Amino acid sequence: MPGPKTQAEVIGDFEGLVEAAERNAERLEGSDKEYLALKQGLAEIKALKAEQEALTAQRQAVTQRFNAAVARTKEAAITFRLLVRAKIGHRNELLVHFKVAPLRKRAPRRQVASGARPELVAEPGTTSG
Secondary structure (H helix, E strand, C coil): CCCCHHHHHHHHHHHHHHHHHHHHHHHHHHHHHHHHHHHHHHHHHHHHHHHHHHHHHHHHHHHHHHHHHHHHHHHHHHHHHHHHHHHHHHCCHHHHHHHHCCCCCCCCCCCCCCCCCCCCCCCCCCCCC
């Protein structure tokens, strides 16, 4: 018979053991020390499980606050970068320090060697259209 695997199964197993011991207390005389150790261990496990669940809820709340703070800060960063761009200038290379791309002149187009546009020619075996 396989043993319990999940935390809930383990707790249920211990609770069942304590209940069985309480129902058969007269047959288990002299086992008070072991019974108390089992009962105290079960109480400790339940308290730790409750603390674990409280911390999980607290972690979720902190995560929500964290995500809200990130969203607010993203908005502030956008506003700040716009202000930096306005103060420094749209073409100033210092903008790269603020992770803003400055406006730059476009690179000239490359010219075809003959100076004329090459004609579009369909490859043999293909149809255009």
